[in-house]
Amino acid sequence: MTKIWNNYRYLILRRFTQIGILILFFGANVWGWKILEGNLSTSKIFGIIPMSDPYAVLQMVAAGAVVATDLLLGVAIVTLFYFLVGGRAFCSWVCPINMVTDSANWLRRLFDIDRAQLQKQPIGRNARYWVLGLSLIVSAFMGIAAFEFISPISMLHRGIVFGIGFGWAAVLIIFLFDLFVLKNGWCGHICPLGGFYSLLGKFSFIRVHHLEENCTLCMKCKVVCPEKQVLHMIGKESIPVLSGECTNCARCIEVCDDDALRFSIRDFIQNKKTGE
């Protein structure tokens, strides 16, 4: 039992926050709970504290909308939170699509689909930044928040709270895409919201830290990591994972049997010395 907790503690906590947030939203719509109302686009905690998706509001600005004070306040709160905690903590601790792509990835490992698929990944990990830029251009051009109209993330969380309609098809597409077409395809290559949070979390404080002297080079961490390019230091250097693309999902910490990875607060003084 302790072994299960040890090996899956962060995964369990992540599922708990992901599902818990959806339950609170659902309860607000169906039973009138006042704890967390709205959805992941914009919400209110206890009917007072506003929270808004900064990327959605950015698209609205690009589209030429007049943004209300409530939204700006909500954006400030969310931006500050993820700026400090690590932007892509949203991806692994809040976003419901994470459960879809994690299960696709799990099946991929289970059936060894990686080894059956020999050709190179056709899209690079920088594609998300292109999609991010493109979404703003299309928003400006079409006069609506472009990604919000096609976002499978929004379709899923909105669908769970307010009824999903054909939104399940978008979720199924993501699942099949990640399972058969591209490993970590949606979250790790295309999703512009992930790209946005990667940029936002570049300077955040909570980091995974590698201790090279403990590492036995088993590479279990790289197998489970959805953004394995951020773990380039494994077995080489004792430094923190500094890429904003790290989602702070902590799967690497759990699978490491040698205590070579752990969470730490980013040490700015040390970084200064090494010239980071």
Place this chain on the structure above:
Amino acid sequence: MSNHSKAKQPLSDRRKFILNMARGVGYAAIGGMVWSAYLDEAKASPLVLRPPAAIKENDFLKTCIKCGLCVEACPYDTLKLAKPGEHTPVGTPFFIPREIPCYMCEDIPCVPVCPSGALDESSVTVDGHLDINVAEMGLAVIDENSCIAFWGIQCDACYRACPILGEAITVEYSKNERTGKHAFLKPVVHADACTGCGMCEQACVTEKPAIFILPREVAMGKAGSHYIKGWDKKDEARLKDAHAIHTTTKVSKKEAVDKLNGGLEGLLDD
């Protein structure tokens, strides 16, 4: 020869970078056009009915953040968030009056909760108080061909259902020439009072409602500002600050003389 050696040389970093950027721009151009084409279709929804105090549809689509707080505030479950597959811009709030009309709550709970300004409280505020009677969600339109009151059968379901009874819908009496002894009791909608709540549409007794709500943009024409109701003091007041614009075209005598002196070639060309 030159081609041959080129193929053997590894690409320089600069060339690689430029080619990759060009590839990115190409992908983005394809993606951007497909994306825009889809959005153009997806946002076209001329017949959708919005919550009270919604700003103009074009602005509404760019301002609404799709949080659903208005939907949660609606006590009658009138408002819904559009799901994929409903042919309504996805995630935006709307209502279908035949199913559940707007019951015109006096405190209009759906409007003040809107965080984005897509529902504009000031448009339903009169003298500092919320007033649902000035909302303009749509306009009731009557199809006289299928309305049984226009056939001469007595029905005043819509008139009775109207929350602004006697103002938004009135009943007009006229003689039924067919029977010679009965009256037509025809419902008439008045656009200045009708809010488009849709209670008439829900109450209508015909199989498919003979009175139904359309967005005001769709249901109404526009006379243009150059028509003024002279008998209406308010409308007539528009003339007060109006001033005529005198346009004079300068006539050049010299040019006319030059033209005549220049021979007739130009004139005879036609």
